[in-house]
Amino acid sequence: MFPLTPKHLSRFREIARIFTEFGFGFILTYLKRPAALDKVEINEYRLIELAGNLREMLEKLGPTFIKLGQVLSTQRDLLPKPFQAELEKLQDRVTPVPFEVIASYIEKNLGSPLHDIFIEFDENPIASASIGQVYRAKLKNGKNVVVKVKRPGVDELIKTDLQILYQIASFIQNKTNWGKINKPLRMWEELKSSLERELDYTGEARNIENFRQNIKYKKLIIPEVFWNFTNENILVLEAVYGIKVSERFQLIEMGIDLDQLARDLVEIFILQILEDGYFHADPHPGNIAITPLGDIILYDFGMVGFLNPWLREILITLLISVVRKDFARISELLIELSQRQDIIPAEIKKDVREILNRYYFVPLSSLSLGELLKELLNLAQKHEIIIPPEIVLVAKTIIALEGIVKNLNSNLSVAELAEPLATNLLRKRIFKFPSFKKVALDLYNLVDKLFALPGMLESSLANLEKAKFTLKIEERQLERQVTSFAKSIQFLAIVIFYAAYFLGSPAILNALPADQKGKIFIFITVVYFTGGYILWKKHLL
Incomplete structure (x- = not known):
């Protein structure tokens, strides 16, 4: 817990005043009676009014609360739909210093x-x-x-706000049923790390x-x-400089092909995510501009995403499975992401099927890939599957990208443009052979380790001989067993050595220049088998 200082109390009073000004004073009253927070009921008309007030209030409270609204906008089960819709409209514009x-x-x-x-x-x-x-x-x-x-001064303001929000999140998580279920401290951690990056x-x-x-x-x-x-x-x-991607009519006047621009945008962002594993994670219209030649300028790299190879493989397969509405494969991927032993596959499959049934007859051009991904993430949360935050960031990025593509060309969708890209990447990875340099290095390392294996074994056996065993085993019998074991290991090493050649030879052949493929391959084969013969003579005879 952060100690409350006069600075904190002064800012807290300001936050309380703004809460009351926008009609949220009742929440502060409920905080005095934690159990009552779980019983808050608001009629629909009041809900819509408060949703608009919430957006304006967060904008007035400044950077910490604007970012908080953006974090909340991704948690679709936490707030009613009117609030979600308003939070997605958050604008970060203030009077300049x-x-x-x-x-x-x-x-x-x-x-x-x-x-x-x-x-x-x-x-x-x-x-x-x-x-x-x-x-x-x-x-x-x-x-x-x-x-x-x-x-000037924004670092200190954000630090103070984060400490106040930590106090509030801790209180709600520890004292209310809602807090125990939804873990607001997790959102606080996400908020804190996001703001620290932007600062x-x-x-x-x-x-x-x-x-x-x-x-x-x-x-x-x-x-x-x-x-x-x-x-x-x-x-x-x-x-x-360029024209903002949201200025559709200016782009048309400039002679930009909007259909091609939409395709270029999807290719750039989807390949950043699935191939590079390093992507611009804030593609709102203010961060993308177009030159007269149709080139795409990206601004504001405060928020980027990183995906390790395993997550990229999961996402490629997930994207293809979502587009093809393969509920069984999606269920398997969610279970793989969970890395839990106690999960019940049948329950996951049932929920995935229910989600996909709602989209089954939706044409690909109308399918919101981002929204579908978010539904699957919510399903994962329901089953207490901890999804890596990078995947959540991907979903947010795709949703923002979908909004831009729809504005440019309502007949295109990110889903139908992304699926062939993902399929092509998967195909390339399946049929990709390693380079000759990599194969040669791997074979060298393998041979080096195989030559070292008998020495390591001999050293280990020497250490065993030095130990004083209490087991009553005849000395000659032990020696025969050790010798037999050593020869078995040596024979296995030779088998592995030759197997490596036969497994790696297609990749070697593929990597060689076409005009000299035969000669070089014969030379490599002779050298390799000569080395194998020397290894056999040295360690087996």
Whole structure:
């Protein structure tokens, strides 16, 4: 528990005042009587009114609460539907901090007067959010840049808010039935880690560099980072401008093929998720712009997702299974994700079948892949399957992507565009042979270990001989058993050595240049079998 200081109490009073102002004072009253929280009942009309008030209240309370709303928007079973709909509309726009304060803050962080770094600096921000503000500027070297500046004092405000929310979440989790079931402290942890990432601009800069080094999509543009003027509070990027992806009519006037743009967007994001395992996790319209040539610019890399190879394999298969409505395979994947021994497969299959039955006759063009994934995640929560947070982030990313694609072309869906991409990746992985270099290295390591095996065995046997066994075994009998055991191991090593050749030879043959394939393969075969013969003579004879 965090100790409450006068600073906390002052902020708590402010939060309580804003809660009351927007009609949520009754919640503070219920907190005095924890059991009553489980019996809150509100009529439908009042529910819709409060849902709108909730969004406005969170926006007024600032960055911590805006982010809290975004976290809650992904927990579909926690709040009624009107609240979910309003939380998805959350906007992070606030009145900008005066330029004089921002200029002083930049100079303090970079250790130089503004005019020593920039020859031009537009005093009017092009964006103003609760954590930072963005300005146009030009460096001394003539490069046009955008300067992202953290709002002074925002770190301390978020730290205080997080400590207050921890107190509230702990109280609810420990004192109410709702809290014991829904574990609000888990949401607090997610909120805390998300905000900590957004508050460190050097982390965002590293994300940008990683994406720039991994660019393999011809139509993707990632701005350059100017590291000399970047730290945890200031981020200076190459200025790359385009039309926001949400400005449909402007894109048409510019001559952009919206159908092709939708396909390009889906390919970029789906392959980032399924192939790279490293993806931009905040693709709302404000973070995507389009150039006159149809290239796609990504902004704001504060939120990115990472997927290990195992999770990528699970997601590829899950996506294909969802599109094909294969409830049995989806059930198996959820059970595999659970890694629990006490789970009942029949119950999972029944619930998955119920979900898919609702989508069975829905055409692929109308299927919301993100919503279906979220339903499956809720099902997992019902069965106490702990889903990795990376998968939840994937679902949120796909939902945001679906909104953009629908705005561009209502006849396309992410599901129908993503399925062939996933199928192709799966096919490539099944038929992918390792490179000759990898095969050669693996064979070298195998041979090295096999040559070392008899020595290791001899050493182990020597240690056994030194030990004083109390078992009454004839010395000659023990020696015969040891010798027989050693020869069996040596014979097994030779078998493995030759088996490795026969298993690896297709990959070796495939990796060789076509014009010299025969000669090189014969040479490798002779060398390999000669080595095997030497190994046999050295250790078996």
